[in-house]
Structure formats: C-alpha cells, structure tokens
C-alpha cells in the first residue's frame with residue numbers, strides 16, 4: 498500500500514465519486530472526470546490500493562467504483578477479512594438492517610465467527626442491534642449512523658416497541674371531532690338539535706391533508722404525522738361507522754348550483770322587457786301574415802272558382818268525345834300515365850321542399866345521418882363551452898391539487914331510546930309459554946333488565 502497522500506487528480510476523482518447519491522460511479526463515468534486514459538488508470542489503481550474506492554461488479558458485468566470515506570477507512574482499517582465481510586453485508590442492508598440468520602446464509606461463515614465479528618463491530622461502534630416490532634425475537638443489525646426504517650420501528654403508533662393504543666385513541670377522537678364539527682352546523686342555544694346543512698349549500702368537507710394540518714396546529718403531539726398516518730386514523734373511524742369517505746368531485750354537482758350567482762333585479766327586469774318586446778313583435782308579424790294570407794286566399798278562391806268551373810266543363814266535353822272515339826285499353830293506359838305523373842310530381846315536390854325542410858330541421862336540432870359528422874363537430878365545442886362555464890369545485894379551489902380527491906364527512910348516529918322492535922319478547926324462545934302466573938312470566942323475566950338498562954344509557958347519552 499502506498500504511503501503517499503493522493504495527488505490532485507486522485508483527490509478530484511475520489512471527491513467526484515463521493516458526491517454521487519449512492520457514492521458509486523461507473524467506469525465509463527470516470528472518463529468524464531479524467532479524460533486521459535493513462536492518468537485515469539493510475540489514479541484508479543492508487544485509490545484502490547489505499548482502500549479509498551472499492552470495485553463493484555453488477556449482474557450485467559458492468560464495473561463500477563464505490564468511494565470509502567476517510568473516517569470509514571480509519572474505522573475499518575484494523576478489521577480482519579471476516580469482520581470486513583460481515584460489515585459490508587450489514588452496510589448493504591441499509592436502514593432495513595439484516596437478520597443474523599440471513600447474514601450467515603450470505604457470508605457462509607460459522608455462527609461463532611459471525612457472533613465474534615458482530616461483537617467486535619459493535620464494540621468499535623460501527624454497527625448496532627435494532628429491535629423489530631414485527632419480529633421482536635430476531636437479532637437485526639444495521640450501521641451505527643442510520644435510523645431504522647418504519648418496518649422495524651412500526652412508525653408513530655409504537656412507543657418502546659409496543660403499540661401505543663392510548664395515543665391512537667386520542668388522535669382518532671380528535672380527528673372525529675374535527676370531521677364532525679365540519680359536517681354538522683354549530684348548535685345554537687336552546688335548539689338546533691340534529692340540524693343538517695342544506696343539500697344546495699354543503700359544507701367544505703375536509704381532506705386528510707386538511708385534518709393533518711389541523712392536528713399540527715393543535716400541537717397535540719411532537720411525533721411527525723404524514724398524510725398516510727392521518728388516513729390510517731380516518732380508516733379506523735370509517736370501520737367504526739363514524740365517518741365516511743367520498744370523492745370530492747361528486748360534491749361539485751351541488752356546488753355548481755350553489756355557486757351560481759343570483760340574478761339581480763335589474764337583470765330580471767331586463768329579461769322580462771326583452772321577452773315582452775319579442776312577443777309583441779311576433780304578434781304583429783303574425784297578424785300581418787294572417788291578413789295577407791286571408792286577402793290572397795279570398796282573391797285566389799274567386800279566381801280559382803271560375804277556372805275550375807271552366808275546366809270541369811271542358812273536361813266533360815273532352816271525356817264525352819274520347820269515350821266515343823277511343824277503346825278501353827287506351828283509357829287504362831292514360832290512367833296509368835296519370836298515376837305515374839302524380840307520383841313524379843309528388844317526389845319532385847318533396848325534392849323542392851326538401852331544402853327548406855332540412856333547414857327547418859337543422860334549426861330545430863333534429864339531425865339527419867348525413868349531418869352527423871358536422872353535428873359532432875358542432876357538439877364538441879358546445880360541450881367544451883358548457884364545461885368551461887361550470888364553476889369550479891370549492892374543494893379543488895380550497896385545497897388545490899394536494900388532495901387525492903377524497904373528503905371525509907361524519908355520519909349521523911341514530912339512537913333508539915327504547916326501540917320496541919328490539920324488545921326481548923320478539924326474540925324470546927319462551928314467548929309461547931310466557932304468561933302471568935306461569936313458570937315463565939313477565940314479572941320474573943330476566944331479559945328485560947338488559948334492554949331497559951340500554952335504553953336508560955341511551956337517554957343519558959342523548960342528554961349529554
């Protein structure tokens with residue numbers, strides 16, 4: 498091992514590897530630090546020689562280097578090969594730690610050697626034994642400077658490796674109180690019992706993040722609680738049937754109605770005035786049209802009467818002539834031709850009338866299949882307009898994107914002060930034999946006591 502201190506290039510390379518998040522660097526990345534191949538090779542060899550870096554080979558046979566701090570180097574300097582091996586495996590386990598049984602499997606060392614190595618490493622304050630809430634009997638070791646993970650400590654719900662039920666109960670009650678106070682309106686003195694918010698004006702139900710913030714503000718505990726921890730408490734309340742979780746977007750429907758700004762009196766008056774105006778204009782135009790139509794109809798009727806009279810006379814004369822001259826087959830042919838002409842004229846009428854009809858249909862919003870594509874194109878922006886016009890949910894505006902889209906609200910508990918349906922007689926196996934003065938009688942009934950006691954307890958709770 499070289500006794501000289503590392504030169505500038507070697508120090509630069511060592512610092513560069515140390516600065517990476519996992520203190521590792523691939524052989525290719527070292528080229529960016531020292532581009533000259535011979536100099537790089539010399540620096541790597543020196544650092545490997547003094548133990549400031551270690552070679553790692555992954556499953557794809559890619560070589561990388563892991564930097565060793567100077568403090569670590571000093572601490573592990575006096576370790577023998579077995580102790581070094583045990584230490585490296587403990588180090589690799591990180592904050593999860595490693596069980597001595599797994600250590601034995603990985604190192605293939607005898608249990609006595611492992612125990613001795615662990616004793617030495619613990620004495621040198623390089624590793625420590627950590628308890629596990631999941632497996633209290635297991636001997637788990639991890640590096641001295643690391644904090645054990647939640648899987649080992651159990652998170653905030655464990656104190657001295659024991660489930661802190663009192664702490665959980667206390668926090669759960671606080672969470673419930675917060676959700677209940679938000680869900681129901683505040684009771685007014687001398688009334689307001691069982692009052693609920695109107696469905697058109699729902700309260701802003703809290704999210705898990707909101708409850709977490711309120712717990713933090715209340716400074717009930719010094720333990721840092723995350724949103725997941727608060728959700729665990731809320732899940733307990735959900736399972737107890739005290740609260741319920743609902744998606745925040747569902748309530749936006751009520752919100753769109755609730756948040757629509759009420760029209761002012763001037764707006765209403767303006768609308769009414771416009772309506773009256775349009776009605777009067779329509780009436781005028783209708784009366785004018787009606788007048789015109791009547792006039793034209795009267796004119797047409799007088800002229801058409803004369804025409805029809807003349808036509809009828811001519812026709813009669815013509816028919817008489819034809820019956821005399823033409824055979825029956827010819828009349829049949831003419832009838833057929835007439836029919837054909839009638840059908841053609843009908844169809845042409847339909848063709849000519851088709852355009853205005855179509856236009857009318859379009860105006861009414863009834864679509865023909867050929868219009869489907871265009872109507873779809875029209876439909877999209879209309880939908881967009883509708884969407885854009887909708888007011889945003891207060892939950893989104895208040896809590897932003899930090900929520901997972903769920904809010905919590907309390908469930909109103911129903912107390913039956915003396916439920917007759919729960920009376921013991923309804924389920925009593927001795928009901929058929931029960932009668933006054935008999936061996937089984939209501940006077941000596943043993944079931945009634947519990948029922949009456951429960952009823953009086955409910956009454957006391959209600960008074961509170």
Ligand code: SF4
Pocket residue numbers: 921922923925926927928931932937938939942943944945
């Ligand atoms: S009075 Fe008591 S014993 Fe008689 S039927 Fe009712 S519950 Fe049963």
